[in-house]
Amino acid sequence: MKFIKRHVSLIFPMVAILLGLEFFIVFDRTTKNYEESLKESYAMLVVATEEMSIDDFQSWDKRVFKVAEIEKSKIIDRVDNTFKDALKSNLDEQMPNFYSIKLNSYLNNRALEQVKQNFLKDDKITRVETFDTLHRSNYGLFSFIKFAFGTFILFMTIIGFFLIVKQMEVWNFLHSQRMKVMDIFGASLFLRSKILINMAFVDAILSAILASGVFYLIQNSWVKGSNIAILQDNVTKLFFFNDILLLCVASIVIVMIAVFLVVINVKEE
Amino acid sequence: MSNIIAVQNLTLAYGKEEKIIDNASFLIKKGDFVFITGPSGSGKSTLLKSFYGNLKPQKGALIMGGLDMTNIKKSKLQELRSHLGIIFQDYRLINEWTVERNVVLPLWIAGYSKEVQRTQAKRLLHHVKLSGKEHKYPMELSGGEQQRVGVARALSKNPFLILADEPTGNLDEFSSNVIWDLLENACQQLDTTVVVVTHKIPSVFNIPYRHFTIDEKGKIYEIH
Numbered sequence: 001m002k003f004i005k006r007h008v009s010l011i012f013p014m015v016a017i018l019l020g021l022e023f024f025i026v027f028d029r030t031t032k033n034y035e036e037s038l039k040e041s042y043a044m045l046v047v048a049t050e051e052m053s054i055d056d057f058q059s060w061d062k063r064v065f066k067v068a069e070i071e072k073s074k075i076i077d078r079v080d081n082t083f084k085d086a087l088k089s090n091l092d093e094q095m096p097n098f099y100s101i102k103l104n105s106y107l108n109n110r111a112l113e114q115v116k117q118n119f120l121k122d123d124k125i126t127r128v129e130t131f132d133t134l135h136r137s138n139y140g141l142f143s144f145i146k147f148a149f150g151t152f153i154l155f156m157t158i159i160g161f162f163l164i165v166k167q168m169e170v171w172n173f174l175h176s177q178r179m180k181v182m183d184i185f186g187a188s189l190f191l192r193s194k195i196l197i198n199m200a201f202v203d204a205i206l207s208a209i210l211a212s213g214v215f216y217l218i219q220n221s222w223v224k225g226s227n228i229a230i231l232q233d234n235v236t237k238l239f240f241f242n243d244i245l246l247l248c249v250a251s252i253v254i255v256m257i258a259v260f261l262v263v264i265n266v267k268e269e
Numbered sequence: 270m271s272n273i274i275a276v277q278n279l280t281l282a283y284g285k286e287e288k289i290i291d292n293a294s295f296l297i298k299k300g301d302f303v304f305i306t307g308p309s310g311s312g313k314s315t316l317l318k319s320f321y322g323n324l325k326p327q328k329g330a331l332i333m334g335g336l337d338m339t340n341i342k343k344s345k346l347q348e349l350r351s352h353l354g355i356i357f358q359d360y361r362l363i364n365e366w367t368v369e370r371n372v373v374l375p376l377w378i379a380g381y382s383k384e385v386q387r388t389q390a391k392r393l394l395h396h397v398k399l400s401g402k403e404h405k406y407p408m409e410l411s412g413g414e415q416q417r418v419g420v421a422r423a424l425s426k427n428p429f430l431i432l433a434d435e436p437t438g439n440l441d442e443f444s445s446n447v448i449w450d451l452l453e454n455a456c457q458q459l460d461t462t463v464v465v466v467t468h469k470i471p472s473v474f475n476i477p478y479r480h481f482t483i484d485e486k487g488k489i490y491e492i493h
Contacts, residue, residue, distance in 0.1 A: 177361075177364070178365070178366075183350075184361070185351065185355070186350030186375075187347070
């Protein structure tokens with residue numbers, strides 16, 4: 001019982017931290033994908049009196065990624081496809097140039113406004129439509145989800161760290177006397193901390209396996225059984241095999257830092 | 270005979286406070302049995318601490334087994350400590366380890382094989398009259414028995430110097446006699462240097478010894 005208690009008291013906060021880390025990784029992976037799709041589906045409309053090239057747009061704002069000219073005939077057809085050819089040709093000459101502009105990232109509304117103002121500085125640009133209402137609602141929802149999730153992960157990590165600090169105090173109480181005695185008999189720092197290192201190492205690996213197991217179950221059991229489309233679409237992104245390695249490394253690093261801090265704080269009597 | 274401890278104008282103090290040991294000079298040679306006595310708070314234990322590097326000299330020189338303790342590196346200090354046998358009044362055993370494991374701690378640190386450790390533990394526990402208690406834990410033993418484990422630990426690696434801080438304080442007569450016999454034998458048969466800090470020199474002591482005393486001002490005198 002004492003043995004289990006000793007291990008669980010480190011494994012529990014470590015699993016909390018590792019779950020937080022893995023949630024962050026998975027969330028980052030899936031939101032990057034979502035952000036990419038939002039970016040892909042978004043374009044601004046620019047109206048110019050003269051023909052423009054991508055270089056012109058990029059000289060005004062570096063965030064311009066792609067420029068596509070909208071054919072005037074298509075616009076005329078959308079207005080009314082019963083126009084006669086002569087009228088169409090006349091309209092074509094009279095109409096300004098329309099461009100669809102794609103950006104290199106999914107910007108917030110302030111940045112979008114900045115891009116717009118940069119374009120409008122040139123006299124040849126007569127109008128810029130950013131479709132900011134739709135953009136704002138998409139971006140707002142996206143930002144809120146990101147913020148809420150980030151806060152949750154941060155909260156989990158903070159609690160995990162507090163529990164580890166508590167565990168360090170327990171370690172100090174349990175191991176300092178032995179380390180002091182060993183120091184008096186000439187044991188090296190490594191030898192003095194060997195027992196603690198071994199125990200912490202095993203706990204770190206167990207924590208990583210447990211955290212990986214949770215995500216493996218989420219991916220292979222819960223998500224497949226659920227009817228949540230967005231999760232089922234992204235099921236492969238929920239857990240990669242490499243994540244086990246990453247969690248192991250993170251777990252070992254955190255635990256070894258904790259061990260090191262305990263060991264160096266053991267003072268001679 | 271070579272010097273094991275050389276002290277020259279040694280001053281010891283905690284921080285910048287009052288001097289604990291003031292301007293002491295003496296030599297302790299190989300095979301010496303030395304008692305250090307003095308009133309409570311005179312600095313006997315502090316002097317012993319400086320011998321195993323737990324307190325650095327404020328002034329003067331302290332040479333232990335050829336090593337200058339004033340600026341000793343951690344690695345050298347570890348090496349020195351691994352060749353010392355130290356006995357404490359409060360035993361300082363590792364409570365979560367068995368008696369056997371406590372006894373062989375210095376051998377384990379030095380990397381001796383399990384077989385050597387087991388043989389040496391058996392031999393020493395026989396000498397300290399604790400045969401059969403190898404697998405007990407310190408908290409299961411009496412104070413006298415715990416101190417005998419402490420003595421066995423100090424002797425386990427055949428140290429060139431044994432430092433003992435009140436080794437028989439508050440112990441029963443049987444345990445005290447066992448401990449004094451062992452320390453006498455180590456000195457006489459193995460030529461081990463022994464330095465004992467104590468309030469009272471045992472009434473019956475069978476080998477020649479030197480006696481230093483420390484007065485309340487931290488001055489050390491050799492009186493025997």
